[in-house]
Amino acid sequence: MNEQERMTRRRFLKACGLGLAGLSLSGYMTYLFGGTSVKDVLKSTLGGTGADGFxxxxxxxxxxxxxxxxxxxxxxxxxxxxxxxxxxxxxxxxxxxxxxxxxxxxxxxxxxxxxxxxxxxxxxxxxxxxxxxxxxxxxxxxxxxxxxxxxxxxxxxxxxxxxxxxxxxxxxxxxxxxxxxxxxxxxxxxxxxxxxxxxxxxxxxxDHQHLGYWERYGYNVDGVTAR
Amino acid sequence: MKWVQRFNGPERFLHAVVALLFLVLWSTGLCLHVEWLRESLGAWRFAVRTVHDWTGLLLMIVPWSLVWVWRQQLAAFFREMTHWRSMEVDFLAGRTKRAYKFNGGQKLNFLVAILLLTGMACTGFLVWKSQWISLQTREFLYNWHKLLFYLLSVQVVGHVFLAAVYKPTRHALQGMMRGRVLKTWAEEHHPLWKPEEGEEIGE
Known part of the structure; x- marks a missing residue:
């Protein structure tokens, strides 16, 4: 393996690492803002309006x-x-x-x-x-x-x-x-x-458990585990 | 007109499988995410979610199985696609237009797609099979899944635009559909790429 090739492999791995770090950070930011859509994330980022509750x-x-x-x-x-x-x-x-x-x-x-x-x-x-x-x-x-x-x-x-x-x-x-x-x-x-x-x-x-609407489709009755 | 072989059968089949599974995942994901689509689905939401989950699982298994089965035929593609030269970085920086079989943009597209799809697969699987994680972790991963969905959508739109719509580059689609591209086009866009002997096809 020549010098140029060795360096380029390293560059590839660096790119992977940077990509993962970037995605982790942006994912964490979305979590922190608690947004459910791009609009929510932007709104939270920009300060939004109204009380937190609303x-x-x-x-x-x-x-x-x-x-x-x-x-x-x-x-x-x-x-x-x-x-x-x-x-x-x-x-x-x-x-x-x-x-x-x-x-x-x-x-x-x-x-x-x-x-x-x-x-x-x-x-x-x-x-x-x-x-x-x-x-x-x-x-x-x-x-x-x-x-x-x-x-x-x-x-x-x-x-x-x-x-x-x-x-x-x-x-x-x-x-x-x-x-x-x-x-x-x-x-x-x-x-x-x-x-x-x-x-x-x-x-x-x-005296028995009645299966709820979504449970008849397949969601679990315990309401804790999804399926 | 002279044509040269750009992609072999296994490469094109692998791309088609990934594209098809992605299309199902993207459209079902959109149905579950966009408010008015979700509401109009009613009880069909459960079926759409089930299709989404299982297609995601297929995307995690089928392409990698194909890569293993056709590892010899695909080896050259993966070697070249993951091999970064300084020239490809220069291409991304706009300092050169020269390229081997794949230019810097194509390699970046591949890298980003792999990263985003891996991220989506991991987060999606854990949101689906959440018995091993807390609800808080699940919601964290769900948000991440959505963020990756936005990023991947942007990336795929760009990929499709350049491959199928943008006039200077759209001939590249021929490579994926028919396996070959015009020699003149290849010489213009990938001047350093020398198709192996026997790959030049006359017409």
Whole structure:
């Protein structure tokens, strides 16, 4: 191998190394900015506008499989039934009166790969709701039904009782936007977003696990591993 | 008109396989990324994602298998494509127009494509099979995957433009489609390239 050739191999390897370093750096920058599109990255780079919370809200991608329902709060009712000793049907005001309002900051993870850090939710804990309706001994799971009649999801009773499992009606101190599930959606921070049904109007306690909308296509029921 | 052999059968087949798999990945990726396309897919999103994931896996396996099977026929191509002379750096700096079989731009295109595709394959695979990594790491890799998607899109658009649209260089496409290019074109664009004996084809 002559001198010229040896040098050119070195140059090739240097180019590879520099390329990888450059890509790593730019990938890390994108991660830091938390952008979900070129526009988001540029907007974050240039400072953007509005409070961080609202920029994060814009970064949510809407993955609904049914049209966003037009909910009139006065007509809205939440029904909790199935294998419970004390089934209830609450108006939105009754729901807020019956259960303690909590605020929770948690990350949101989508099965697609994107996520939003530190989302501030307002709502009520599923745990408290479960205590009020008193599930029968045969109840092992809860199923959430969306207003559109298409989307359903389920959790085990233990998952529903977890500390951070929430029925949320607010985000960043405001009402949930309609595409985000107004007036009520389920939030389970440690699971992918598809486990949290939006526009929840019915919660049924069952003795078996009901396969949710995406789970019938192939996503895992545990909501933690993708497929 | 005299023609010279530019690419052999295995080289062209390998390029076609990579291009086809890339096209499927790029179009399905676009469907999953662009907001209005994603929304209009509805439940088809799952099927598109499945095609995207498995095509990505094929792109990680099939080309390398072909390289192994045709290693002898492809050896000269890879040797030349990864061999950088000072002239190729000078070509990129605009100090010369002279080139052997591949000029500095073509070699840079190859290098960048390999790097970007490797990056996309690694990040894409881990986003798909995420059981070994944390959700935070997965989201970090997802962002990286998107960034590489933007960069690769720009690079491929440039590659296709120069190879198929830009008048002074588009004859190069003949090399990939038919395996041969006009001798006059080769002498103008790659004056230092001497096709091996027997590669000159009269017509």
């Amino acid at each position: 920029r994060a809200l814009e970064n949510f991608r809407i993955n609904s499989v049914e049209p966003t329902p037009n909910v009139q709060l006065a007509d809205y009712r939440l029904t909790v039934d199935g294998l419970v000793a004390n089934p209830v049907t609450w108006s939105f005001a009754e729901l807020k009166h019956a259960l303690t309002e909590v605020e929770q900051v948690s990350d949101f993870h989508c099965v697609e790969g994107w996520g939003i850090k530190n989302v501030r939710w307002t709502g009520v804990k599923m745990r408290e709701l479960i205590q009020q309706v008193r599930p029968m001994q045969t109840a092992t799971h809860v199923t959430f039904y969306s207003l559109g009649g298409v989307y359903t999801e389920s959790l085990s009773l233990a998952e529903a009782m977890e500390e951070e499992t929430l029925l949320a009606y607010g985000i960043y101190g405001k009402d949930l936007p309609a595409p985000q599930g107004y007036p009520l959606r389920a939030i389970i921070p440690r699971m992918f977003g598809y486990k949290g049904a939006k526009w929840v109007y019915r919660i049924e306690f069952t």
